[in-house]
């Protein structure tokens with residue numbers, strides 16, 4: 001019997017973590033479904049046997065079995081998952097109060113319960129001052145972790161009706177999860193889909209706009225509807241009528257605002273808006289879907305029964321899909337916009353948050369239609385230098401939708417190539433799929449989008465049928481619908497994040513363990529002091545190297561920016577004229593221009609197919625001049641030899657040719673510093689991505705801020721000749737402000753870059769300095785009582 005085995009000692013846990021770290025992918029992969037090509041069962045057994053030997057070599061006096069060692073790791077991992085979940089959930093977020101150390105013996109740890117046969121409780125008297133400091137440290141690590149545990153976002157983009165929501169439902173294997181196939185546009189709001197990690201219910205968290213926001217919007221909607229001037233904007237009126245009848249019932253648009261305010265329905269909605277978040281939770285999918293639909297779907301039928309105009313965004317949490325979505329959020333982005341600025345801005349801002357983008361297009365239009373490619377082209381900057389997109393999947397949908405006779409004629413396929421049998425349709429479908437893949441890839445190769453990636457495998461094409469995935473009468477096998485392939489892609493992505501997070505956790509755990517372990521050695525004070533001095537010296541040296549790197553990059557960037565300013569000054573007036581002058585048919589363009597000024601320089605049509613952005617146009621030359629350097633300094637993936645990430649990678653205060661002989665105490669101090677460095681680097685890599693997004697977009701934002709007074713003035717222009725007046729005002733302002741405006745934009749970039757440098761330097765300096773001092777103080781205190789560590 002294994003009962004009442006003593007704790008794993010710190011040395012044993014260290015050995016276990018080292019073993020896990022060395023065999024990371026195999027072990028972490030092993031907990032999820034094993035696929036062919038991965039480590040075999042026998043191979044895994046051998047790895048665990050090695051790790052067990054390594055643990056037993058620590059000489060704790062206990063011989064551990066493979067099963068015990070595996071169980072210990074499983075519990076360590078369960079603790080990591082629990083920490084991560086708590087760190088993600090601020091309400092339940094773990095915050096370890098240092099004083100809890102003194103209650104150590106009384107606390108019941110749920111994560112340890114499964115493993116109690118090999119653990120014994122720790123008594124209060126072994127909790128020393130050192131342990132208190134360690135717990136404080138653990139608490140601090142949680143603070144760092146909270147900020148770095150955001151989920152990766154996959155944005156699903158495409159025109160209305162291309163099959164985005166159907167695709168999402170198919171990927172999750174839940175038919176009709178999201179509403180699809182309405183008459184006209186279907187999904188009305190941004191929907192975030194993630195895993196429900198708490199219970200087995202389907203849950204929707206529906207964020208509502210405030211009562212004040214709705215009152216203000218309602219006034220605007222009535223103003224649009226009552227506008228009978230020449231400048232009236234039909235698109236806005238159409239949206240206003242839809243919103244009002246959707247909420248208040250048929251003919252509500254015929255009433256005055258005062259009449260509407262006296263309606264029962266009006267009072268009902270006012271009460272409804274007194275909550276800011278509506279939660280729906282149900283274990284039955286069909287019931288859940290019916291309830292949620294009224295908040296997320298556009299519908300022409302049953303006016304007065306729908307609430308989407310009041311919804312800001314929706315988060316839907318799905319049970320039993322951890323394997324796909326534990327670390328990922330899928331964003332279903334509506335293919336159509338409305339006049340609610342908050343929602344439209346949300347749509348745009350989501351772009352720069354995407355780690356991956358899925359562009360969805362009906363297979364029949366994927367090549368010829370300019371929309372999917374237009375979206376991609378327009379979004380390059382938000383995805384690449386201004387974002388963090390690492391991959392794009394181009395998904396051709398509705399592959400089952402085919403008329404084989406027509407297809408054979410248009411593709412010039414002979415009966416010989418496609419025999420006339422019961423599989424003829426399927427053969428045609430698969431033929432078209434291959435053809436579409438080749439053409440889309442060719443188009444990608446020749447497009448600007450490719451520039452943001454520096455490797456080839458970041459663009460994949462899928463040809464899917466969501467309908468055939470659920471309906472086997474539609475001629476295709478499950479694998480031929482390619483939904484399983486896309487699920488695999490998602491699973492792999494999720495797993496790769498899992499590996500990354502677990503690696504962070506192991507580093508963190510090892511850091512804490514080293515800290516405790518270091519306290520157990522008695523102490524060669526002089527050697528420790530010498531080592532500490534060596535670290536301090538190395539810290540100064542490494543900081544000087546960082547300075548050198550940043551100074552050279554700053555100089556390059558400064559030159560590129562100056563060139564960008566020069567070119568912008570030369571070209572900005574012409575570029576402005578071009579953007580604000582209609583192409584051929586100028587009818588209605590004055591309304592577009594008015595809308596552009598009203599929304600501070602940016603106009604997106606309802607279907608997002610016409611995009612005019614004056615700020616972005618003005619920023620274009622500066623962006624162009626820094627684009628290449630920026631992609632080198634901040635690559636989305638891979639190495640460029642010039643990147644900030646690589647420079648930080650190189651940074652270390654531990655020298656391999658250390659002048660002092662190795663001993664247990666030095667080994668542990670060194671370990672402590674090494675783990676601290678790894679942890680800091682992981683945090684900094686994430687900070688860099690956020691800051692580079694800010695730096696890149698600061699150009700457009702500075703320009704927009706400079707132009708705002710002019711937009712406001714132009715938006716107020718009315719009457720005959722208003723278009724010409726608006727155009728003149730915009731052109732004159734750009735001309736007057738150009739030198740100042742572009743120079744300010746340049747200075748903002750340089751300031752942002754300098755702040756990034758200071759942030760990196762200060763973080764490394766402060767944290768490592770503290771780690772050095774901590775290691776010094778830990779080794780000079782007696783922690784004899786702390787023989788084992790139960791917090792992991």
Ligand SMILES: Nc1nc2c(ncn2[C@@H]2O[C@H](COP(=O)(O)OP(=O)(O)OP(=O)(O)O)[C@@H](O)[C@H]2O)c(=O)[nH]1
Nearest residue numbers: 160161162163164165166180181186187335466467
């Ligand atoms: N034949 C066929 N039709 C499909 C498939 N996937 C979606 N559709 C149909 O395409 C229509 C639009 O699908 P949705 O999923 O609502 O499209 P969407 O892109 O989410 O549209 P919005 O929400 O308006 O942006 C519906 O009628 C679906 O039934 C498919 O695989 N095959």
Ligand SMILES: [Mg+2]
Nearest residue numbers: 164165186187
């Ligand atoms: Mg949809």
